[in-house]
Amino acid sequence: MSKVNQFLEEKVMPVAAKVAQQRHLNALRDGLILSMPLIIIGSFFLILANFPIQSYMDFLAERPQLKESLLYPYRGTFELMTLIAVFGIGYRLAESYKVDPLAAGAVSLSAYFVGTPYVTYIIGKTPEGVDITETAYQTAMFTSKGLFVGMLIALLCTEIYRLIVQRNLVIKLPDGVPPAVARSFTALIPGFFAIIAIWVIRLLVENVGTFGSIHNVITVLLQKPLTSIGTSLAGTMIIFLLITLLWSTGLHGATIVGAVTGPIWLTLTAENAKSFELGEPVQHIVTNEINDIVFMGGSGTTLGLVLAMLLFAKSQQMKQLGRLSIGPGIFNINEPVLFGMPIVMNPLLIVPFIFTPLISVLITYLAMDWGIVAKPIGIVPPWTMPPILQGYLITGSISGAILQIVILVLSFLIYYPFFRLWDKQKAKEEAAGGEEQ
Known part of the structure; x- marks a missing residue:
């Protein structure tokens, strides 16, 4: 365990810290963030113009001018x-x-x-x-x-x-x-x-x-070479590996890696949105919204871990942390878990923290590639939108919601044995502390 920590501190953190401070990457990230509120507003009107309920779609089909007027804010x-x-x-x-x-x-x-x-x-x-x-x-x-x-x-x-x-x-x-x-x-x-x-x-x-x-x-x-790499299954898994590896050292992996992947994935989001607007099949599996589908509860897909704490914790520390983390976790905020459990610099919990998203990406990619789950339609919901509803809006299909339920169950199952070991250790520490008093 100490060797893992030493490797993270000596090899990973210095490089990641330099990347995090690189002014051009920060400018790319922050400049794109400026457009995000407008993208979300536009997505709302794209939903209104293409809401996937047949009776509503028939209603708009009979009133093309109404549908076009709903798209004015989207275009602006x-x-x-x-x-x-x-x-x-x-x-x-x-x-x-x-x-x-x-x-x-x-x-x-x-x-x-x-x-x-x-x-x-x-x-x-x-x-x-x-x-x-x-x-x-x-x-x-x-x-x-x-x-x-x-x-x-x-x-x-x-x-x-x-x-x-x-x-x-x-x-x-x-x-x-x-x-x-x-x-x-x-x-x-x-x-x-x-x-x-x-x-x-x-x-x-x-x-x-x-x-x-x-x-x-x-x-x-x-653009074409980078898009090809950044949207392949292998490339996407490497990206998610980097995000979680950086978070494991306490650095904001999504922000650092997103400075590079954001422009590529946002471009594909917009292409899917255009196809969806025109009533054509969407083409891209990997878009900016794959983060939202996979990272339920925050980076590392930690909502399953929070549920394990809430339902099965024995130590007082984990019980309290579970109660405190469930609210933020539902809205995809997991800093209480990352730094309160902690996961950061914790070799035991880093293992599921890294592997849960990787397996989730694999399932998501294959399910969409095989046509089991609908591909993202270019809708950009707020990242704080609760899972399941988020999956439905991103894909415009109940299959997206079901996919997130599957990932949530998977997250729980992967985290659970590691959580039990950590919880057991904390319970022993609490018992030892009580005996000393």
Whole structure:
């Protein structure tokens, strides 16, 4: 046991701590978090427009305008994911460098439009038969389809921005000028070079090679390979292993790993949501919501452990902890268990903490791949939504709720023997303490 603790402390924790402090990963994470409230709001209206009850669906089918009006908030929230994330990433990265975050966010957003191709639409004809055209951006690039490009542009532009500001290559106005005006002029030179950089990259991509656009370059060279790895069964299990391993050392595994997986999985969530909106079969098993399906009670799928404490604890400490943990656990908050039991740095309980999610991921993936359980439909419920109801909303099917019940039972069965050993040890300690008194 001591060797395991020593390995975690000496090998895992230093690396994980450095990753957790990496400013670019933190900016990606926090920038994406900025879009989450709007994604959840959009998901609510997507549910209203596609609620899986046949009579309700028939009612909306007879009133297509009503269904379309229900999707207005969805299009104004969920489908602006990339624009919000670009601003948020630029803002958070600049904030970490202690330069003007609002200006950096605005420059990043502007640069994204500079790097995004637009198309020409024929909207009619003149009386002489000449086409009437209109040039516009493709709104698809504001959705998850543009997220990878947006992330990279935000990081690059903010780095250019802060380098120029930190080298003091800015326009300075007299002290009597209002601060807001002075800041806007400070952003002029760094903003100019950041936008020029993206403009030059776009011209090079469009005129050299066959990619055609920055978006195509990223899709072919980065997004597709990363998506393939991050959504395979093996890749997903490795991701969940890393999350629980980091939590075992006391580091927020979901936050650290999510900085990398979040952009990939959110993109797939949005693709499933689009398919669901159009009435087409959803394609992706692994989306951002696989966290919610598997991690019932919090990371490590600890709700089964909390139930074991609540129902079968012998020691007073575990009985009390079970009563205190059940409320938060129902809403997927498990810090009382992680640090109160504790699971963190506890070799006995780390074993089920790691293996329960891995087995749950395997069951979830295979059940969806074989068609036993419906795939996620792109709905993003709040992460604090209680299990079972959460499974139903994520999949739009009772099979999702049943899957979570199965995982909950599995969690209980895996944790139980380890819990009994720990509880027995605590009961002995309490008995020994009582005898001493």
